[in-house]
Amino acid sequence: MSMQREALQRAALRYHAQVDNVLPYLETRGLNDRSTIDDYLLGVVVDPIPGHESYVGRLVVPYLTPSAVVNMRFRCLRDHDCKESNCAKYLGPSQKVNLYNVAALRAADSTLYVTEGELDAISATVVGFPAVGVPGVQAWNMKHPRDEDEAKRSKRHWLRLFEDYESVVVLADGDDPGKNFAEKVLNDVENARAVYMPKNSDVNSVLMERGVDEFRSLLQV
Ligand SMILES: [Zn+2]
Structure with missing residues (x-):
């Protein structure tokens, strides 16, 4: 190490x-x-x-x-x-841009879920929707202000990882930044679709306030 x-x-x-x-x-x-x-x-x-x-x-x-x-x-x-x-x-102490919760890549079967941010990735994963977290739209956007080259390399790497799944589902926050994030991912990932959380909600708040059954029905599974 x-x-x-x-x-x-x-x-x-x-x-x-x-x-x-x-x-x-x-x-x-x-x-x-x-x-x-x-x-x-x-x-x-x-x-x-x-x-x-x-x-x-x-x-x-x-x-x-x-x-x-x-x-x-x-x-x-x-x-x-x-x-x-x-x-x-x-x-963060590092300029590196990493995908969060890469364990989800192995746990996911045909569908991989993507959240913006780490805690939503954890919440989705623990209720059975293996999710990786992208640390902010800037990281995805390759305009990470701290290190653009690293961000570009990371994104190319992420896109290759996403190719392994039948579908990639973005669990987008129910606000404008959430929409912006989802659109970026959909633009880059061919087999992706977005599920929007209700207005001003995110994965965490939906699970907390409405429960896993309603979360599941949002995802139509
Ligand atoms: Zn603060």
Whole structure:
């Protein structure tokens, strides 16, 4: 294992050990099952490793492969509108753009689901719809401001992965950015269709407020 991966792994375990501090937040996102939180190594930065000081207080979302932690993103948990407060909702130590929850690629049979964002990918997967998460429309759009070349390479790689499935279903947020994201994916992936969550809802909120049966009927399966 490379030094960098080893450091990421250590950091993920350290932040996961303090996840109790953010269980109330995770519950508001419908993530209240301890084994899910453990499986995905969700955590919070309380006691940062050197270099991670600016992430204190943020939710930690590690990007896991079967053998390693390959990336990590830190989500703001402050009770404010990040955009209005000029705050980066997501931060990360790496310029890399990874697909989230690649375990879904193996778990999926003929249909692969795609969400914008990590927590929706977890929620869909745990109720039986294996989903990968794309970390934002910018990542898909190849206009990732931090590293455009890496984003381009990542997207080509993702498109190849998606070719293996009979269908790819985008679980789009029920708002304009959600529509924008879905349209980008549909534009690039031949066998894709979009299912829109109800207005101002996302996968998490539909599952929480309406339940899995209604979620399933939205997907028409
Ligand atoms: Zn913020």
